[in-house]
Amino acid sequence: MLTEVTATRYVTPLREGGSLPGLVEAVDDQGTYAAYVMKFTGAGQGRKTLVAEVICGQLARALGLRVPRPTGIRLDPVLGLGEPDQQVQALLKASGGLNLGMDFLSGALGFDPLAYPIDPAEAGRVVWFDALVNNVDRSWRNPNMLLWHGDLWLIDHGASMIWHHNWRTAETAAAKPYDASDHALAPFRPDVAAAAAELAPLVTEELLASAAADVPDEWLVDEPGFEDPDAVRRAYVAALLPRAKTIHERIQLPEPQRKGATQ
Template sequence: MSLPIVTATRYVLPLREGGSLPGVVEGNDLGTYVLKFHGAGQGPKALVAEIVVGELFRRLGLRVPELKLCELDPAIGKSEPDEEIQELLVRSAGLNLAVDFLPGSFGFDGSSGVPDQQTQARILWLDAFVANVDRSWRNPNLLVWHKDLWLIDHGAALYFHHSWMSAERFTGLAYDENDHIFGRAAEAVPAIDAGLAAEITPELLTEVLALIPDEWIEAGDRERYFGHLTARLADRSAWLPGGAR
């Protein structure tokens, strides 16, 4: 199994909300996507985190915009008048990550699309599991689309891979639920912990990790991700929101 592949046919506009400067593009399948570039500041590891976390969350019942791989011709960048964007497009020639664009969506501010406590607890547990530090009220990375809540922007998760901290250290890495947008649901997390952990089987992790393109990782990295995640899953006492410390 692999992610679908599209080819970018037109660069539409930059999205300047984030530091990585993603852009909106049109694809040869007539779709519109938010394109995240392997040549951006965090490099392909941010795209790896997007795939692993996004696809894991999707398989566990949360809404994440569809992810595809996207081929980018450097010629598209040469016609871009903004020098910074042109440089990024040229530097990112080849395979990038395309996130389905949700037209008319808006950022979650707590006034609409609020999920029930069970869903909030599920999101909080999963963010703690993958060490996602980017789901605060300051930057919730949640969209409301057709009255449903959608989770986006997971490139800051799995930050152990930037220096490949040991699996043992990652296992014991605490998570501060007080900064999480759904931190108030921490009291409901212990009740769902065992059931949610049981859903993350070795087979599921293997399936999700297989979606990472070979171009974005080194030999043996899939096994390293698997080892880190299974170790963190096996010993949840240090990071479980609402659990005993």
């Protein structure tokens, strides 16, 4: 389960994200204060964005990819009363209870493909992972990657696993190919075959169940077609487990990258 902290101060909105995440200060039960990037249940995409962030983030971390650690953040809507920005005020008021935070990577820089080359092995692992979770939001237009202390970090997985917005189509959707033609790392000749050989055997039912278990019950209750939160968790496992075995065969990269062309 996620560690929980309590929000004490809303610092500033991070307007790069469509769901208007914010930088907040929070305190844990030991009295330690820290900064987090917070995503809200009251945002337009709703709690499924937070579910995707947790499952994808925990799965990526288990596979050795760098993703900021997720944390549950309790928010008292009263924090919104003093906000001068009406949009932010409304968001805070609508998000009372448990929200999602990620460790704030202070000083991190946005990924620039012209300034930071990625080797084919690392590019392959990222592309393969994004294909597994069907992340449609890591294009060259919006890389959703950061450079922190010289390493590549992945952020913003809320647009992944789009089949969970319509569970009746989950089996069909999860079986579809992954179009990586616009992927931010496509120019780096990603070695997806090597990534699949390394990572696919690690994606077991137990690993997926562990990632899904970290999603709080209150973000899964009342899901249409499911009797309880555990049934929803099993649905995520059922969608991802078979996909891990074969998705590398259905990753669609631009033809120049397939032939080994350089940037």
